[in-house]
Each structure stands twice: as structure tokens, then as C-alpha cells.
Amino acid sequence: MQVVIQPDAEAIASLVADEIERLLSRKPDAVLGLATGSSPLAIYDELVRRHEAGRVSFAGARAFMLDEYVGLPEDHPERYRNVIEREIAGRVDFAPGAVQGPDGNAEDIPAACAAYEAAIADAGGVDLQILGIGTDGHIAFNEPGSSLASRTRIKTLTSQTRRDNARFFGGDVEAVPRHCVTQGLATIMSAHHLVLVATGPGKAEAVHHLVEGAVSAMWPATVMQHHPRATVLVDPAAASRLQLGDYYREVFEHRPAWQKL
Numbered sequence: 001m002q003v004v005i006q007p008d009a010e011a012i013a014s015l016v017a018d019e020i021e022r023l024l025s026r027k028p029d030a031v032l033g034l035a036t037g038s039s040p041l042a043i044y045d046e047l048v049r050r051h052e053a054g055r056v057s058f059a060g061a062r063a064f065m066l067d068e069y070v071g072l073p074e075d076h077p078e079r080y081r082n083v084i085e086r087e088i089a090g091r092v093d094f095a096p097g098a099v100q101g102p103d104g105n106a107e108d109i110p111a112a113c114a115a116y117e118a119a120i121a122d123a124g125g126v127d128l129q130i131l132g133i134g135t136d137g138h139i140a141f142n143e144p145g146s147s148l149a150s151r152t153r154i155k156t157l158t159s160q161t162r163r164d165n166a167r168f169f170g171g172d173v174e175a176v177p178r179h180c181v182t183q184g185l186a187t188i189m190s191a192h193h194l195v196l197v198a199t200g201p202g203k204a205e206a207v208h209h210l211v212e213g214a215v216s217a218m219w220p221a222t223v224m225q226h227h228p229r230a231t232v233l234v235d236p237a238a239a240s241r242l243q244l245g246d247y248y249r250e251v252f253e254h255r256p257a258w259q260k261l
């Protein structure tokens with residue numbers, strides 16, 4: 001696992017956008033994994049800027065979203081499909097239908113989950129997966145206790161996650177759905193490159209477990225320790241509980257010239 005400590009969210013976004021720009025120039029039909037939450041927003045803004053400057057095109061690319069709430073009306077602004085459209089997909093040049101997400105309103109949710117897994121596999125898998133992390137260590141919506149071998153399925157959100165996400169629902173915890181459909185941990189682990197971003201002191205404990213804790217379903221993100229190419233980008237506040245922080249800084253500062261992210 002590569003740990004990169006940067007001064008702020010903008011510096012993190014710039015490095016991640018560099019990586020995505022390199023990927024799309026070498027492989028214009030790359031498959032991206034898109035995450036919701038506030039953490040990736042600076043990355044999306046930076047990608048939009050580069051797209052507007054003519055540096056990056058998504059015209060041949062495809063993307064898969066990580067997760068979706070169950071039961072929100074199609075036009076609800078916090079439905080993740082609508083969030084992704086608003087924050088990135090609708091601001092760049094993805095072809096119609098190129099961005100897909102799990103269906104949280106399907107009549108047969110298990111069948112829709114299986115179809116989603118098949119769609120990712122048919123696309124050749126995800127080249128670069130953007131991830132945030134919940135304060136309880138979840139990635140996508142794989143809450144503590146999730147099977148490390150899980151695939152796309154329905155999950156029940158913890159009250160911690162519903163409280164954390166209430167800010168997107170006018171502060172009303174009861175307005176946050178109880179259920180979601182999420183890529184599983186094994187689905188996420190199938191991506192070629194995992195890029196997790198976290199900022200702020202509220203993420204420090206989760207980041208400590210992710211990087212330095214024992215691999216455990218209690219901190220689902222720790223499964224990433226088994227991934228051959230996982231990059232974790234954090235600001236100093238999110239890095240504040242890392243025991244080897246100085247070492248990670250040294251490793252990044254003295255990385256070989258050929259190594260980007």
C-alpha cells in the first residue's frame with residue numbers, strides 16, 4: 001500500500017487527476033470507478049477543469065459507480081446516480097449510457113446486483129477505482145462486518161453512517177434510507193488500481209486502521225492491504241494517527257522518477 005501525505009484536498013486532487021489523465025491518454029476506453037461522498041469532489045472539479053482545458057476526454061471511457069441508496073425517488077437530488085451526474089458525469093463528455101450504477105429501485109434487487117457484477121466483468125473490469133472511507137472504516141457501503149469476499153448486494157446502513165450522511169438530507173437522520181446496494185469488497189478488490197482519498201481529523205482513526213491495523217471485517221477498508229496496487233492519499237489531519245507517517249513522507253519524496261502514483 002502506498003501512502004501519500006499531501007497538504008490539502010487540492011494537492012491530493014491534482015495527483016489523482018494526473019493519474020487519471022495519464023490513464024486516459026494511454027487507454028482512452030478505460031473503465032473508471034466513481035465514488036460519491038464529499039471526499040472525491042475536489043478530484044471531480046479538477047477533472048472538469050482539465051476537460052474544459054482540452055487536456056482530458058472521457059468520450060471513449062466508461063464508468064461504474066460504487067453504490068446506491070435503496071428506495072429514493074428517481075429524481076431525488078441525493079440519489080447517487082443524480083449526485084454523480086451533477087458532480088462529474090454531466091460536466092464532462094462521457095457518451096450516453098457510459099456511466100452505470102447499481103439499481104436501488106429494482107423489483108428484483110438480487111438479480112439487479114448479479115447483472116451489475118456481469119456488466120463490470122463484461123467491460124473488462126475497473127482500471128482505476130476512486131474511493132472515500134467512512135468514519136467507521138467502510139468503503140462504498142460495506143459496513144463493519146461485511147464479508148471480505150462480498151460481491152454487489154443489498155446492505156443495511158449503520159446508524160453511524162446514517163448520522164454521517166444526514167448532512168446531505170437537511171440534517172434529518174430519518175430521511176437517510178436504511179438500505180443500500182453496494183459493490184462488495186471482492187468487487188472493489190477486482191479493480192486494477194485502488195485510489196482512496198481521505199481528509200480531516202474525522203477520518204484519522206479509520207485511516208490508521210486501513211493502513212496499519214489488522215485486516216478485519218470490523219474495519220472493512222483493511223481488505224485493501226491485500227491489494228497489489230492500492231494508493232491512499234491523505235491530508236495531515238487524516239494522517240495524524242499513522243505511526244509511520246514520517247516514513248511514508250520519505251518514501252514518497254524519494255520515489256523513483258518513473259513512479260508516478
Ligand SMILES: N[C@@H]1[C@@H](O)[C@H](O)[C@@H](COP(=O)(O)O)O[C@@H]1O
Nearest residue numbers: 036037038039132133134140141
Ligand atoms: N457510500 C459513501 C462512501 O462511498 C463514502 O466514502 C463515504 C464517506 O463520505 P465522505 O467522503 O463524504 O466523508 O460516504 C458514503 O457512505
